Amino acid sequence: MSDTHPLNRRHLLQASLSAAAWATTASMPAWAAPPAPTAADLSKVTLRIGYYKGLWRPLITAAGLAQPPYRIEWRELNNGVLHIEALNGDALDVGSGSEIPALFAARQKAQVRFIAVVREDLNNQVTLARKDAPIQRIADLKGKRVGYVRATTSHYFLSKQLAEAGLSFNDIQAINLTPADGLSAFDRGDLDAWAIYGYNGQLARLRYGARVLKTGLGYLSGNFPIYANPRAVDDPLKHAAIADYLQRLRRAYLWANSNYLAYAQAQSAETRVAVGDLIELWNNRSTDYDLRAVDDSVVQGHQAVADTFLQLGVLDGPAQVAPLWDKSFKAALAAPLAAQVAKAA
Structure with a gap:
């Protein structure tokens, strides 16, 4: 019922x-x-x-x-x-x-x-780089425009990944966006990288050729x-x-x-x-x-x-x-x- x-x-x-x-x-x-x-x-x-x-x-x-x-x-x-x-x-x-x-x-x-x-998949929690951006690793995010969703898993795993690379949010241009707004910004080229979760990350990869720098695996509990x-x-x-x-x-x-x-x-x-x-x-x-x-x-x-x-x-x-x-x-x-x-x- x-x-x-x-x-x-x-x-x-x-x-x-x-x-x-x-x-x-x-x-x-x-x-x-x-x-x-x-x-x-x-x-x-x-x-x-x-x-x-x-x-x-x-x-x-x-x-x-x-x-x-x-x-x-x-x-x-x-x-x-x-x-x-x-x-x-x-x-x-x-x-x-x-x-x-x-x-x-x-x-x-x-x-x-x-x-x-x-217990759920952590490989759909990703930090992405634009296909044409000169970014190959998390350390390359220094000074770059990085989208994320404040107070979510993306905020958490991005902070951990930055710290591991010797960086913090103060070292990047952190831009808080909803998942839908983040996808649009990624499409327009307003972001160099994006920490995101779920299907929007998959769309960024399939539609725009986004590259995965790191996933949430090892950073989130699952x-x-x-x-x-x-x-x-x-x-x-x-x-x-x-x-x-x-x-x-x-x-x-x-x-x-x-x-x-x-x-x-x-x-x-x-x-x-x-x-x-x-x-x-x-x-x-x-x-x-x-x-x-x-x-x-x-x-x-x-x-x-x-x-x-x-x-x-x-x-x-x-x-x-x-x-x-x-x-x-x-x-x-x-x-x-x-x-x-x-x-x-």
Whole structure:
């Protein structure tokens, strides 16, 4: 059972009023999992799940796992900050994003928890040079016009790559641009290099002959947190539904690893991105998909990112991330998978 509902900032603001009232009430500790209700009880539950176009919804559907014993309202939100805002405003139950928006959630003590991590490809996180630019390595970026997206993974891995080459943001002409604006600037020749993630980097390579100087591999953890609304986590029925959803999502990722063409076709139908381009991204991946439970190494890695962003001046003060990480779904994710991963519908 599923529906799709749009969200806008007015809805988020209205929802945040109820969130403020909720925040004054007591809640169980993040580590304490509520007792599991019966399967029949889940028919009463609706999970509001934020997703990115072309990702969770077509993945779950293509894997044949889109008929859970609860209702799903899919809500398309295409960046992690919007997921955090919606969760904090009690307009979502589950969302996702990179570790970076989660830092600001920790700094602002937002009403959000991080309940699992998805391991994703880091070869689509790239620092690119124009095909005709006299740039062969990161050290050659000194004095050059370099695009990036502030407070994202591209900001983080670019800072690490510069430091490794003995440079900093003060040594380049750093230009903060949205991914779409960055692609346009790259096309016009307004950038010499570009730190970017996802499909826009692939377009820059395919359309404009951009050259990869470095990828995010070795600089990023590869952990992309799944975010959750603490009100949902602390509700026994919704906790059980979220646990089931995580198990389905994990199975769907494992299915995609072996059936990527079918997944790419489902993605293409939703995004209008060519199947061949999606396959090329997949063939160049740094790792297969995986969904993992929270452990101490995940939390420590996230704290290291927070400390780096504090040094860069992106955060206005220290952010302690550990209180927002929730291990109450660890048992659900430790459960053995079904012997037969679902086949494509």
